[in-house]
Amino acid sequence: MRIAVIGSGYVGLVSGTCFAQMGNKVTCVDVDEQKITSLKQGIIPIYEPGLEQMVVDNQKKGSLLFSTDIEQAILNAQVVFVAVGTPMSDDGSADLQYVLAVAKSIGQYMLGDMIIVDKSTVPVGTADKVKITIQAELDKRIKHTVDEKLKATLQQLNFDVVSNPEFLKEGAALDDFMKPDRVIIGAESERAVQVMRNLYAPFMKSHDRFIKMDLRSAEMTKYAANAMLATKISFMNEISNICERVGADVNKVRDGIGSDTRIGYSFIYPGCGYGGSCFPKDVQALVKTAKDFDYVPRILDAVEAVNYAQKSVIANKIIKRFGENLDGKTFAVWGLAFKPETDDMREASSTTIINELTSKGAKIVAYDPKAQHEAKTFYLKGNKNVTYAAAKYAALPQADALILITEWQEFRSPDFDEIKKLLKAPVFFDGRNQFEKQRMQDMGFEYFQIGVKD
Numbered sequence: 001m002r003i004a005v006i007g008s009g010y011v012g013l014v015s016g017t018c019f020a021q022m023g024n025k026v027t028c029v030d031v032d033e034q035k036i037t038s039l040k041q042g043i044i045p046i047y048e049p050g051l052e053q054m055v056v057d058n059q060k061k062g063s064l065l066f067s068t069d070i071e072q073a074i075l076n077a078q079v080v081f082v083a084v085g086t087p088m089s090d091d092g093s094a095d096l097q098y099v100l101a102v103a104k105s106i107g108q109y110m111l112g113d114m115i116i117v118d119k120s121t122v123p124v125g126t127a128d129k130v131k132i133t134i135q136a137e138l139d140k141r142i143k144h145t146v147d148e149k150l151k152a153t154l155q156q157l158n159f160d161v162v163s164n165p166e167f168l169k170e171g172a173a174l175d176d177f178m179k180p181d182r183v184i185i186g187a188e189s190e191r192a193v194q195v196m197r198n199l200y201a202p203f204m205k206s207h208d209r210f211i212k213m214d215l216r217s218a219e220m221t222k223y224a225a226n227a228m229l230a231t232k233i234s235f236m237n238e239i240s241n242i243c244e245r246v247g248a249d250v251n252k253v254r255d256g257i258g259s260d261t262r263i264g265y266s267f268i269y270p271g272c273g274y275g276g277s278c279f280p281k282d283v284q285a286l287v288k289t290a291k292d293f294d295y296v297p298r299i300l301d302a303v304e305a306v307n308y309a310q311k312s313v314i315a316n317k318i319i320k321r322f323g324e325n326l327d328g329k330t331f332a333v334w335g336l337a338f339k340p341e342t343d344d345m346r347e348a349s350s351t352t353i354i355n356e357l358t359s360k361g362a363k364i365v366a367y368d369p370k371a372q373h374e375a376k377t378f379y380l381k382g383n384k385n386v387t388y389a390a391a392k393y394a395a396l397p398q399a400d401a402l403i404l405i406t407e408w409q410e411f412r413s414p415d416f417d418e419i420k421k422l423l424k425a426p427v428f429f430d431g432r433n434q435f436e437k438q439r440m441q442d443m444g445f446e447y448f449q450i451g452v453k454d
């Protein structure tokens, strides 16, 4: 199939590359010329394991092209995926300006029947808006053209708008896309469903994972899934705060409840709060949608509030230990990305923790295997109290304590003797509960965790 993917960020680039890998002819489009120039050279602008190789392989085969020319991409495509950003607006709603700008372009350029697929995470009702926007542009063209043949072509055009939300996780995006738990398709016509079924058939060889529904349910499914996962995390963070006060160990409680198959072990890890480009904005967008439809959600508001507070838990422990005035104190930070295996720092807890500590006078020496460039050039750019180390142990000399924020694999089994030797004193704040408290204490560390009494 000939596919255009509009928006070549995390989702667009991964989706386009995986469709190309399955033998389709894909053009990934973006308005960011620098991004497209580097993609054409086989340099991918994000860190996502395995992606660069797959991009290069498919470029060589000619099945994956990159372009800034949206018109040409639309003219050549049978299926157009919309994978642009839907960032949070000031009122919490999803900003649809990029999605609707793409819809407008589609209406302005299409000349043949096509299927337009909303891959971006969009509020319920967006597919209808996309349809109206495309049709309005088509109607304008029909009205203004003097070419009778073109007018007739435009009048006969058929297009479907499909909702196909994406569930990939950064850091495991290729695997998630190539072996999806499910493919959700919201569509109004059998023709569109059949095209989507054919497109996704190669991704579900073991058994059918195709779930077909109406447009609004498909759009809602994405928000419900993210809200459910965010709820699990906030619930567990709340339990961890209670554990800490009553003298229970959240690590043991997590094992205890996760063993119940109805609860399960996944997404019940307490920590520094969830970050990333999805959970924070999607929970808030769902709250806004609910309120727009005269329903005041209580659980979702609480999920957000717990997460907001959770981002300060580690900083509060540090302040409790070292005092309100952190002038003259230096802290080593391991991990800046919002989670391991990505360079993404959108809504990363590290930003909140570091800004809280430096606002009280502390200096930070940070190390992250992949996200340092993002931190330096954008997320912590203005913070003069942050410097960066080239390797994990290089962040430690003369620091008053080590703070672990992102659980990269290289932090999982560190040389504890080296840490003790390099730090001013062996004080370790672990925001991801990576180690056993008793073992750390036996090694001489003053060791702080989430959800365990200090």
Ligand code: NAD
Pocket (backbone or CB within 6 Å): 006, 007, 008, 009, 010, 011, 012, 029, 030, 031, 032, 035, 070, 083, 084, 085, 086, 098, 101, 102, 119, 120, 121, 122, 166, 167, 168, 169, 170, 277, 278
């Ligand atoms: P991103 O910011 O990484 O990429 C979006 C890209 O769209 C950018 O490169 C931008 O330049 C481009 N763009 C904007 N307007 C354009 C236009 N008119 N024409 C062409 N390109 C345009 O965003 P992302 O993380 O890939 O997310 C995209 C969507 O997918 C969002 O709705 C997001 O919520 C959803 N989503 C993201 C993830 C994730 O893990 N990142 C997972 C599932 C769903």
Ligand code: UDX
Pocket (backbone or CB within 6 Å): 166, 167, 168, 169, 170, 171, 226, 229, 233, 266, 267, 268, 269, 270, 271, 272, 273, 274, 275, 276, 277, 278, 279, 338, 339
């Ligand atoms: C999420 C969804 O998982 C994915 O399905 C959706 O398509 C996009 O949003 P992502 O944001 O890439 O994916 O990361 P995810 O692995 O879900 O982690 C999100 C945040 O939750 C991270 O900050 C992570 O540290 C935190 N988290 C996750 C916890 O604090 N505890 C957990 O048990 C799991």
